[in-house]
Amino acid sequence: MTTNLETIKIDGVYHQRDKPLENFYGPCLKQSIKYDRAVGYFRSTAYALITSDILPFIQNGGKIRLICSTQIRDQDIEAIYEAYKNPHQSISNNISQLISELNDQYDYPKVLASLIKFGHLEIKFIFKEKGIFHEKWGIFYDDNNNNVYFSGSYNETYAAWDHEHNLEHLLTRCSWKGVEDKGDILREINEFELYWENSQQGSITKSMNDDVKKELLSIAYNEESELESELLKIKEKNDKNSLDVSQNKLEKKEISLWDTAYDHQIQAIEEWKKNNKRGLIAHATGSGKTYTGILALDDHFKDHDNALITVPSEILVQQWAEEISSHLPDVEILKCSSTNKNWKDIFNKITKIKIENKKIIYLGINDSFQDIDILERLSSLEGLFFLADEVHRLGAPGNYSTLKILKDIDIKMGLSATPMRMGDKEGNDRIKSCFGSILKNCIFTVSDAISEGYLSTYNYYPMLIHLDEAEEGRWNHYTRKIINLMNTEENKDEQSEDLKLLTINRARIAKKASQKIDLSFRVIVDNFKLNQDQRWLVFLEDIEQIEDLKGPLIEENLPLYIYHSNLKDDVKERTLDSFKEKEGIILSIKCLDEGINIPSASKALIVASSQNYREFIQRRGRVLRKSKDKIADIYDILVNPKPLEGNNYIKKELKRSYIFAQDALNKTEAESKLNLFSIDAHLDPDTLIFDKNTFFNEEIEGDT
Numbered sequence: 001m002t003t004n005l006e007t008i009k010i011d012g013v014y015h016q017r018d019k020p021l022e023n024f025y026g027p028c029l030k031q032s033i034k035y036d037r038a039v040g041y042f043r044s045t046a047y048a049l050i051t052s053d054i055l056p057f058i059q060n061g062g063k064i065r066l067i068c069s070t071q072i073r074d075q076d077i078e079a080i081y082e083a084y085k086n087p088h089q090s091i092s093n094n095i096s097q098l099i100s101e102l103n104d105q106y107d108y109p110k111v112l113a114s115l116i117k118f119g120h121l122e123i124k125f126i127f128k129e130k131g132i133f134h135e136k137w138g139i140f141y142d143d144n145n146n147n148v149y150f151s152g153s154y155n156e157t158y159a160a161w162d163h164e165h166n167l168e169h170l171l172t173r174c175s176w177k178g179v180e181d182k183g184d185i186l187r188e189i190n191e192f193e194l195y196w197e198n199s200q201q202g203s204i205t206k207s208m209n210d211d212v213k214k215e216l217l218s219i220a221y222n223e224e225s226e227l228e229s230e231l232l233k234i235k236e237k238n239d240k241n242s243l244d245v246s247q248n249k250l251e252k253k254e255i256s257l258w259d260t261a262y263d264h265q266i267q268a269i270e271e272w273k274k275n276n277k278r279g280l281i282a283h284a285t286g287s288g289k290t291y292t293g294i295l296a297l298d299d300h301f302k303d304h305d306n307a308l309i310t311v312p313s314e315i316l317v318q319q320w321a322e323e324i325s326s327h328l329p330d331v332e333i334l335k336c337s338s339t340n341k342n343w344k345d346i347f348n349k350i351t352k353i354k355i356e357n358k359k360i361i362y363l364g365i366n367d368s369f370q371d372i373d374i375l376e377r378l379s380s381l382e383g384l385f386f387l388a389d390e391v392h393r394l395g396a397p398g399n400y401s402t403l404k405i406l407k408d409i410d411i412k413m414g415l416s417a418t419p420m421r422m423g424d425k426e427g428n429d430r431i432k433s434c435f436g437s438i439l440k441n442c443i444f445t446v447s448d449a450i451s452e453g454y455l456s457t458y459n460y461y462p463m464l465i466h467l468d469e470a471e472e473g474r475w476n477h478y479t480r481k482i483i484n485l486m487n488t489e490e491n492k493d494e495q496s497e498d499l500k501l502l503t504i505n506r507a508r509i510a511k512k513a514s515q516k517i518d519l520s521f522r523v524i525v526d527n528f529k530l531n532q533d534q535r536w537l538v539f540l541e542d543i544e545q546i547e548d549l550k551g552p553l554i555e556e557n558l559p560l561y562i563y564h565s566n567l568k569d570d571v572k573e574r575t576l577d578s579f580k581e582k583e584g585i586i587l588s589i590k591c592l593d594e595g596i597n598i599p600s601a602s603k604a605l606i607v608a609s610s611q612n613y614r615e616f617i618q619r620r621g622r623v624l625r626k627s628k629d630k631i632a633d634i635y636d637i638l639v640n641p642k643p644l645e646g647n648n649y650i651k652k653e654l655k656r657s658y659i660f661a662q663d664a665l666n667k668t669e670a671e672s673k674l675n676l677f678s679i680d681a682h683l684d685p686d687t688l689i690f691d692k693n694t695f696f697n698e699e700i701e702g703d704t
Helices: 020-030 051-059 078-085 087-093 095-103 108-117 179-196 210-217 224-252 263-274 289-300 314-327 343-352 372-379 391-395 397-406 425-435 446-451 469-486 492-511 515-527 543-555 569-581 613-623 648-662 667-680 692-697
Strands: 013-015 034-039 063-069 121-128 137-141 147-152 169-174 203-207 278-283 306-311 332-336 360-365 385-389 411-416 438-444 457-466 535-539 560-563 584-588 603-606 631-640
Touching: 013 020, 020 051, 020 169, 034 179, 051 224, 063 179, 108 121, 108 210, 108 224, 121 179, 137 179, 147 179, 169 179, 179 203, 263 278, 263 289, 263 438, 278 289, 278 425, 289 306, 289 314, 289 385, 289 411, 306 314, 314 332, 314 360, 314 569, 332 343, 343 360, 343 372, 372 397, 385 391, 391 397, 391 411, 391 425, 397 425, 411 425, 457 515, 457 648, 457 667, 469 492, 492 648, 515 535, 515 543, 515 603, 515 631, 535 613, 543 560, 543 584, 560 569, 569 584, 603 613, 613 631, 631 648, 631 667, 648 667
Parallel strands: 034 063, 063 121, 278 411, 278 438, 306 360, 306 385, 332 360, 385 411, 457 631, 535 584, 535 603, 560 584, 603 631
Antiparallel strands: 013 169, 034 137, 121 203, 137 147, 147 169
16 A cells, blocks of 8 residues: 555644644554654553554554664563673573563563564664763655654653653654755754664664574564454554543543643643732733633632723624633623623623622723723722733723723733833833733743744745835935934923934835835735635735735736725624635735734735834734644845934844744744845844843843
8 A cells, every 4th residue: 555644634743632642643654664763762562552553554564763772671671671781691581571471461572572573673772972862753754755754752652652641742844845844854864874874973873682682583473464463453452442431531521621721821820820810921922822811711700700801902802702702601791892882881780780690701992991980890890800911002001091990900910922012111110010020930932832833833034125216315314303303402302202203204214115015016926826725914004005015916816805994893804704714915004913813824924014022023923823734934025224324223123033033944044144134234143133031031020
């Protein structure tokens, strides 16, 4: 039978709860003709778990090559290790111990010996010059020259692969998913061959001692058909046991919210409770921030009846309502927003009387909770839980009343990928005065989310343009005004506002540089593929820029969507619904930055960038939402204005770009480009690396 690894659905990461044995390891083995494994420890009992899949592997003529550490002391193959060190003593003392286990109903040592005898398994032992060999990775090969590589914390042991034992995880790469993946796998194949052929510097690889191998093979089956028959018996027994166990579990226990929560979510709730249910949590977009909030709500409603959730947009009201209804069906939701025109009347009725045994969530946009009477009535509710999503938005001056009146509520949580407002000390002080600071151990960054498999991996493609002659003239005109104003000593308060306005107007010249439209058009036309279910997010500066790009794209008959804040709410909702269902390109302004969940979007083009850390991290997060087999692409247009003096604009642009490059699959390629861009701007690349950890750590509770 021809094998083909491409027929398997392979995720980028597997945790123990994902049952990697059933959903990754076994299926790959069935579709392979060779399996190379480098591992710290080995026990033949691992194959007791995968016999249903190793049988077709054997029937395909498959062969496993195993390199493992000499630190092998398990009952079934300790004899091998001891024999290598001292073969004569080992044969008399340890092989007898191995043979004594044949009394078991299923003879796993005999299966192991037979796999070796019939050429399906070859084991070599590695001795490191310093320390022990502790690699943990493997490579599958099929008939079509496809490879699947995995690495992670799994050893070749029962407890490692069994989803009910250790907490483990692995990362995968597939040779057909991209040039970089294929290149990485080829490097690992070469690495394995170096170890296998005893050519790796700093280590010695040895085959099994001949005497020990002979003694071990003496317990193997005489015919390969006997091995296959034994494996079939074990498969049938294991399949029946698995079915019985599954049925018992279904009868005994329903899966709860907490059973499916990720480690970082549970840890966040624990830290929040330790801090008297007060604090800020920084969880990256797409890492389950909403689910963290729902866990907190579930915990809260065990003892209390009321909760308030504030969000910055109508779309987030709908998303939260759907998530709450799905996970907390017994809780009633009052939507306090324009989609529920009578909400104030209902609010007044239910807050005036005590309703026994009724769990209620007041869910609305920030603007809905500016009325002093509404805020005071909320604050008087017994045991109210105040949960703010995208909490950084509450630091704006317009939300001062909300934070001031609700500050004294005991139970509070602020959620955001970036809870702090860059450059806004007063806003940050208001947020921290109400919620407290970012809790320790409650920071889960984009880098964390990608490495753990909660966000998609991505490639980053920065591109550099310059201003044309007229734009450069306007830029320099504003620069002179800014310099003159900065050198003036009078009316400093007024200067501050004037200076801010001049700086914004100058930045808009770069954001709307004429070359951007031509380059954007070329990027989209060259890379958008019809009938391949592609969804592009294009971030622009304003409606005028949308119109400039829309015309040429319409002439190419490309499927387009328009999304901006001036559209009616129902139009925006229909636009997003259509975009989620059908391929196309959505031209948007800033309003797509925050909270919109479109997992199928795999391409982003940043035409007008934001230099605000929170905003550009949110923007990147839009295209990193996890979806089947997705590898995202981010195209980013940078502008070097080449001003008369100083180059602060491109400096900030490059700082942002280096952050994007740090987590990209093509990091080396992207950073090489950015180094050239830095030289073009007469900047030292080493001064442009932004320390994300420092940014967060300065705001953590107790570390300020």
